[in-house]
Amino acid sequence: MKHVDVHILRALRAAGGLGVSGVELAQKLGVTRAAIWARIEELRRLGFEIEANPHLGYRLLSTPDVLLADDLLARLGRRRLIGSEIIVFKETGSTNDVADQLARAGAREGTIVLAEAQTRGRGRLGRRWFSPPGKGIWMSVILRPRLQPQQVTQLTVMCAVSVLEAIHAVTGLIPEIKWPNDILIRGRKLAGILTEMEAELDRIDYAIIGIGVNVNMDACDWPPALKAGATSLLLETGRWIDRPALATALIQQLDRYYHLLKSDQFSVIAREWQAHCTTTGKRVVIRTPTRIIAGVAEAIDQDGALLVRTHDGQIERVIGGDVTVERD
Numbered sequence: 001m002k003h004v005d006v007h008i009l010r011a012l013r014a015a016g017g018l019g020v021s022g023v024e025l026a027q028k029l030g031v032t033r034a035a036i037w038a039r040i041e042e043l044r045r046l047g048f049e050i051e052a053n054p055h056l057g058y059r060l061l062s063t064p065d066v067l068l069a070d071d072l073l074a075r076l077g078r079r080r081l082i083g084s085e086i087i088v089f090k091e092t093g094s095t096n097d098v099a100d101q102l103a104r105a106g107a108r109e110g111t112i113v114l115a116e117a118q119t120r121g122r123g124r125l126g127r128r129w130f131s132p133p134g135k136g137i138w139m140s141v142i143l144r145p146r147l148q149p150q151q152v153t154q155l156t157v158m159c160a161v162s163v164l165e166a167i168h169a170v171t172g173l174i175p176e177i178k179w180p181n182d183i184l185i186r187g188r189k190l191a192g193i194l195t196e197m198e199a200e201l202d203r204i205d206y207a208i209i210g211i212g213v214n215v216n217m218d219a220c221d222w223p224p225a226l227k228a229g230a231t232s233l234l235l236e237t238g239r240w241i242d243r244p245a246l247a248t249a250l251i252q253q254l255d256r257y258y259h260l261l262k263s264d265q266f267s268v269i270a271r272e273w274q275a276h277c278t279t280t281g282k283r284v285v286i287r288t289p290t291r292i293i294a295g296v297a298e299a300i301d302q303d304g305a306l307l308v309r310t311h312d313g314q315i316e317r318v319i320g321g322d323v324t325v326e327r328d
């Protein structure tokens with residue numbers, strides 16, 4: 001049977017303190033008790049603390065702070081579009097690059113690639129994304145949306161709102177969004193989004209959304225160049241955050257908002273985005289590879305583009321770029 005561990009972990013979670021017997025598990029999964037025992041041993045080796053009690057059966061006492069595909073699938077429960085397939089690497093160059101190769105080879109929509117560490121994590125425009133082992137969520141999602149290339153910013157907006165909701169659900173924090181792809185707390189970067197796509201002239205073939213969330217980095221973990229401008233959930237809450245729980249919440253929110261996006265309800269997402277965005281209403285300077293636009297950021301439109309009123313009163317529509325927010 002595929003994913004026996006998913007079923008075992010799901011049954012252990014559902015049973016909670018009551019425990020579940022080896023016989024029951026074996027019957028349910030159609031395998032021998034010895035096979036169940038072997039899997040329990042393997043899960044223990046991975047860091048799951050599982051008690052074997054002669055009366056109560058197996059009980060899950062604690063789970064490791066390790067991202068494991070079967071554990072995430074068990075936590076996610078029912079089948080969903082985002083997270084239908086999950087692949088986790090201990091280390092890879094860039095999860096966006098792996099996802100791109102998979103998408104090119106036909107991987108299905110909703111496939112997720114995670115890595116405990118990235119050696120060549122990427123930001124926009126060839127910048128680097130610092131992705132040390134075991135301290136963050138470095139994740140990419142393959143999407144095949146029915147959107148035109150100029151609407152791709154909708155995906156970044158949808159993703160930003162999902163990241164915000166997941167962080168809020170797990171930590172209680174309410175971060176800010178800086179258009180188009182930064183999640184900040186107290187003006188420091190907590191998470192970044194890298195949206196890339198393969199497109200024809202009139203339609204997106206596939207898109208990869210890459211999400212990096214700084215979770216358990218301590219002050220001493222940062223390279224000097226990033227220290228002043230970056231932060232993590234550990235630094236903001238003073239608590240160690242359970243990464244599998246956060247990854248699960250993030251996948252659930254992405255699934256929820258992607259369904260909204262697919263059912264033509266981008267305006268609902270955009271409203272939520274506006275409520276948390278600190279870019280709109282401010283004087284901004286936006287640098288794109290081809291031009292510099294200065295003015296007041298007024299809103300985002302139905303494609304996720306930023307509408308900027310320039311000094312001569314015109315509205316400029318900007319779909320990407322580096323934003324500097326000017327002090328009043």
Ligand code: BT5
Pocket residue numbers: 093094095096097118120121122123124125127128129130131137138139140181182189190191192193194210211212213214226229230231
């Ligand atoms: C981003 O780029 O913010 C997009 C980051 C996306 C990272 C994810 S991780 C999973 C997936 N796989 C990848 O290879 N990438 C995605 P940008 O707006 O260009 O910001 C990059 C800048 O942020 C860098 O030039 C640094 O100044 C800063 N930076 C780098 N690593 C950081 C970190 N961990 N936390 C905060 N700031 C960081």
